[in-house]
Amino acid sequence: MCRRPDQASEPQTGTRRRTFLRTTGLVGAGVAIPGLEAAPAGAAEPAAEQAPAWRPDPDSPRFTVAVMPDTQYLFDGESIHPAPVEASFRYLLSRAREENIVFLSHLGDLTEHGQPAEFGPIGRAFRLLDERGAAYSVVAGNHDLDSRTDDQRGRTPYLDTFGPRRFRSAPSFRGASPDGYNTYHTFRAAGREWLVLALDWRPSAKGIAWARDVIAQHPRTPVLLTTHELVYADREGEEAQFSDHGQWLWDELIADHDQIFLTLNGHYWPPARTVRKNTAGHDVHLHITNYQDRYYGGAGMIRLYQFDLARNTIDVRTLSPWILGRADDELNELERGEIERTGPQDYFSIPVDFERRFAGFAPVAPRPARPASRMVIPGTVAYWRFDQGDRNGAPVEDSVRITDHSGRGNHLTKVTVDGSPATALTWSDEYHPDQPGHGSLAFHGDKPPLRGAYLRTADGAPLSGETFRSGYTVEAFLKLPADWDSGHNAWSALLSRRGRSGDAGKTGGDTDEPVVTLSLSDGHGLQWAVYPLNQDGAVTNWSHELPLNTWWHAAVVNDGRHTTMYVDGCPVARNPSTVATGLTTLGLPWLLGGYEYGGKIDQVMNGWIGDVRVVDRALAVRDFMCA
Known part of the structure; x- marks a missing residue:
């Protein structure tokens, strides 16, 4: 016997589903069975x-x-x-x-x-x-x-x-x-x-x-x-x-x-x-x-x-x-x-x-950190990373100066919204597993009322005047917390460029919008919304909703004519075919974690931002920081 003696036989109702992956030729040779002739x-x-x-x-x-x-x-x-x-x-x-x-x-x-x-x-x-x-x-x-x-x-x-x-x-x-x-x-x-x-x-x-x-x-x-x-x-x-x-x-x-x-x-x-x-x-x-x-x-x-x-x-x-x-x-x-x-x-x-x-017997070794110099590839105009040593959870100092490793001088300094606590921006030892720098910044923005801290480039920084007419690649690592809430955290930006589109002479769309922003929508998806040099209105790329409490790599690539957004190296669906050349500028600073509307700070990021790199040419996926 191949069953327990006390087990009763309970016939199973047979399915009539006919899922035929192949309909002939599998019977094969063998003893002839009455009534069961082989297929031709x-x-x-x-x-x-x-x-x-x-x-x-x-x-x-x-x-x-x-x-x-x-x-x-x-x-x-x-x-x-x-x-x-x-x-x-x-x-x-x-x-x-x-x-x-x-x-x-x-x-x-x-x-x-x-x-x-x-x-x-x-x-x-x-x-x-x-x-x-x-x-x-x-x-x-x-x-x-x-x-x-x-x-x-x-x-x-x-x-x-x-x-x-x-x-x-x-x-x-x-x-x-x-x-x-x-x-x-x-x-x-x-x-x-x-x-x-x-x-x-x-x-x-x-x-x-x-x-x-x-x-x-x-x-x-x-x-x-x-x-x-x-x-x-x-x-x-x-x-x-x-x-x-x-x-x-x-x-x-x-x-x-x-x-x-x-x-x-x-x-x-x-x-x-x-x-x-x-x-x-x-x-x-x-x-x-x-x-x-x-x-x-x-x-x-x-x-x-x-x-x-x-x-x-x-x-x-x-x-x-x-x-x-x-x-x-x-x-x-x-x-x-x-x-x-x-x-x-x-x-x-x-x-x-x-x-x-399998981690208990075959742990996957974490990818080692890569030196900043290795990430400064030809065309890099800004590269920021936040591996500042063992300071996990410590507030980012008001006097901080985040180095631009590209050598172009686009360094970042801290700006705190009035009334925000010292812990509105903290160092973190968290990072995407494929991130070159092993560290990040934890932004704790919220509204209403508006609270938080963000970073900005200096007035007159070289990045402020870049128009990227021949193309560009913008990359950032990010993670949104499990308690991210659209009512309090939507339409914040990972990276944005100050300046109202209306002040830049753009009459299409909302003239109070910034000329460039990589934002988080109310559905915690990414939105790249920019005013190209050749357009009166905005051109937008959208990702899907990014699951919370997970690290992601985002990239936006423009080849001088079209823009494609990638998430973890995969192109997203909502990439428009609109011709989009360059990025409009008013010569104003860039913001990391801050978003302006109508010329003033309207929202601050709630989440983690890891390495950020801006290159003045279109990169292939194999050249992304996560590759």
Whole structure:
């Protein structure tokens, strides 16, 4: 039996959703099944023999780990039906590059009785993977051997078929315990190494010691643990819990090894999952997947764990390529419910902040600070940074002079709004992870009444007269606090140029607006609103709403004709096609953190500003400070 004796079978309502990624050619060869004729060969997708060699992209942040649970009813005495399993393998091979499939884990109970006559056919099915150099692991289940024994049991048909000898030339195989029943494998994905620990149905004390040693030999590698029995659920929809053996395995191995972040097991049904905290206080996701109780012994069902490190998410899908590959009008009523499982235990996403989760054993070294001189590239007309030493939280002195590292003399001094506290502007040791200078200024502006402090260039500073007729790039790092409120903080500016547009002879739009401003709208999005030399009215670029309490890099690039805004190096949607040449000036100072309206200070920034750089030419993204 592969389920608890007290578990009642509760049929799952089959979905009628027909998600056909491919409609033909996945059935494959095998024993003929009455009423289930194979799809026409001429309509087939590439067979395993035609599929490209197994070459996953090792650097893409998106990759897929496939899981195949108990297939025992397809290899049961004289009832041998390899076609569903072969169809799954062909599916994985044909889509390996498209979905960046890096590994397949079989979770045990390959066969019903563990006999050579059963292992022969399934061993031949796995040759489809062997021939293309695919990376996979297999574990023994209780039906594959004498379930009363542990991994010291000696030679078995399972070991003859799926022992270490089979994997000697496999690209992922790294080693096995001396008994041969426990193996480990590695693969590269998302620019790093990952380890699959494939444990026997009943690892012995020696097996556990071996597993600990494997993990110790790979101290910075995330580990996916696969085994046949670990967690189960009594009823559909219930949270998974440990079996007695699973609790032992948790106590003896998983809980104390922070590298194990995901476990996968079969054996029981229905499918279920849970999350437990290990001794380091970090989440371990524990999943049981098994469909042998479903139509046609599970029909070779596979589960796809689609890792997306760009989104910090694992998306999970469950489907039967064998049924998926049959023509729609040939499907019987039971098949239609098994094409793709879409219940909450079969089709779901789990959030994982991979960098934070792995920080305990593989911390990402912070990007080191870069000297100011390295940031002063050709064309730099102003560069300010705020890494002023260990003064976190201290008020910025009234006498402060922030150096312009460009060498152009555009230094900044402090201006405090009357009635504002000394803490209206403070030093901070916070910074964007890709910021050259490791420090920032924390602005605490507010209104009504208007309070705060900001910085300004001196009267007659060279930057005041710049018109940037040939183009420009303005960059700034920023973060808005979690309590940022549009009613009090909207329409403040990171960087602005003093001077009413009306005084500059501009009659289009609001003549009280400043001639240049990089502001924060009432929806905490960025707005670049400027009066170009060739326009009577303003030209504006808008970002999306920036999530609060997060560091961002903003850049505005003008090539002499058009302006493009970027957030973290990505162009935003609301970039106008309007021709915009240069920036209007009245020869007045620039403000950092302050915004004028009608010729007087109207708002002060609430948030952090890191390094700010102004260059008199259009920069490519690769030349941004965050690159």
